[in-house]
Amino acid sequence: MSLTFYIAAVVAVAATSLAVTRLNAVHALLYLIVSLLAVAVVFYTLGAPFVAALEVIIYAGAIMVLFIFVVMLLNLGEEAAREERVLLKPSMWIGPGVLAAILIAELVYLVTAGTTTSNPAPAVAPVRVGMTLFGPYLLGVELASMLLLAGLVAAYHLGWHRPSRPEAR
Amino acid sequence: MVPARDGLALAAVLFAIGLAGLLARRNIIFILMSIEVMLNAAGLAFIVAGQRWGQADGQVVFIFILAMAAAEVSVGLALVLELYHQYKSLDVDAASRMKG
Numbered sequence: 001m002s003l004t005f006y007i008a009a010v011v012a013v014a015a016t017s018l019a020v021t022r023l024n025a026v027h028a029l030l031y032l033i034v035s036l037l038a039v040a041v042v043f044y045t046l047g048a049p050f051v052a053a054l055e056v057i058i059y060a061g062a063i064m065v066l067f068i069f070v071v072m073l074l075n076l077g078e079e080a081a082r083e084e085r086v087l088l089k090p091s092m093w094i095g096p097g098v099l100a101a102i103l104i105a106e107l108v109y110l111v112t113a114g115t116t117t118s119n120p121a122p123a124v125a126p127v128r129v130g131m132t133l134f135g136p137y138l139l140g141v142e143l144a145s146m147l148l149l150a151g152l153v154a155a156y157h158l159g160w161h162r163p164s165r166p167e168a169r
Numbered sequence: 170m171v172p173a174r175d176g177l178a179l180a181a182v183l184f185a186i187g188l189a190g191l192l193a194r195r196n197i198i199f200i201l202m203s204i205e206v207m208l209n210a211a212g213l214a215f216i217v218a219g220q221r222w223g224q225a226d227g228q229v230v231f232i233f234i235l236a237m238a239a240a241e242v243s244v245g246l247a248l249v250l251e252l253y254h255q256y257k258s259l260d261v262d263a264a265s266r267m268k269g
Contacts, residue, residue, distance in 0.1 A: 002171045005171045005175070006175075009179045012183065013186070016187070016206055019202065020186055020189065020202070020206070025196070025198050025199070032205070032206070035206070039213060042176075042213065043216055045171065046220045047220055051216060051228045051232075054232065054235060055209075058235050059205075059209065059235070062239065063238060063242050067246070069246075070198070070249055070250065124220065124225050132225040132229050133229045137229050137233075147236065148240050150240065151239070151240030151241070151244050154244045155244055158244070158247035158248060
């Protein structure tokens with residue numbers, strides 16, 4: 001049903017606007033993860049299940065883990081541990097928890113209701129996506145691999161250069 | 170079937186929220202997060218358009234956007250660490266002066 005799309009859309013907009021307006025980076029990351037999961041549900045209701053899975057695995061998984069690593073790297077020590085206990089107090093989980101619960105309820109409904117009623121949009125099968133990706137877009141795949149290599153080298157360079165700078169001067 | 174207009178409207182709203190965050194926030198981590206929101210909204214627009222015509226091209230472009238976002242965020246976060254190391258601050262205005 002298209003109602004699931006609208007519920008997920010409202011959750012996405014609410015979570016994104018909350019993420020952008022939070023003062024604390026950890027709170028914002030919690031809401032941002034919920035926002036990405038909501039967009040994944042939107043993809044599913046639109047009939048793109050493969051991309052919905054990619055959204056959860058890569059965006060909400062890998063990219064957000066990188067963000068959390070950096071946020072945690074930037075404040076280390078005793079003070080940070082104490083601060084974290086205050087930041088992640090139980091009341092902080094209510095907002096993201098409620099939004100995520102809505103998404104879970106929607107997902108359970110979509111899965112249990114079956115594909116005929118819940119997913120009227122003509123789904124583009126992952127097979128077709130793969131055939132298109134490695135057919136006409138093969139050059140794009142190669143370019144993406146070059147881009148990822150460039151990103152890897154740049155991140156390595158920026159991270160490695162830092163400790164060696166003081167002795168060079 | 171969700172009309173393509175509503176899907177594109179959702180993408181536009183998410184993009185606007187990301188843009189507002191990008192312009193309003195001065196903390197570099199929030200700026201990177203807003204960029205992620207905007208990239209995600211652009212990908213959503215591609216998916217909606219691809220589903221509208223029942224073609225797989227929209228999803229293919231989303232996969233490219235995903236790869237680009239991963240590369241962008243790894244370089245961006247390395248720059249965040251470098252900025253923090255040099256200026257002991259996450260405020261982008263701390264680095265507004267160029268060395269020249």
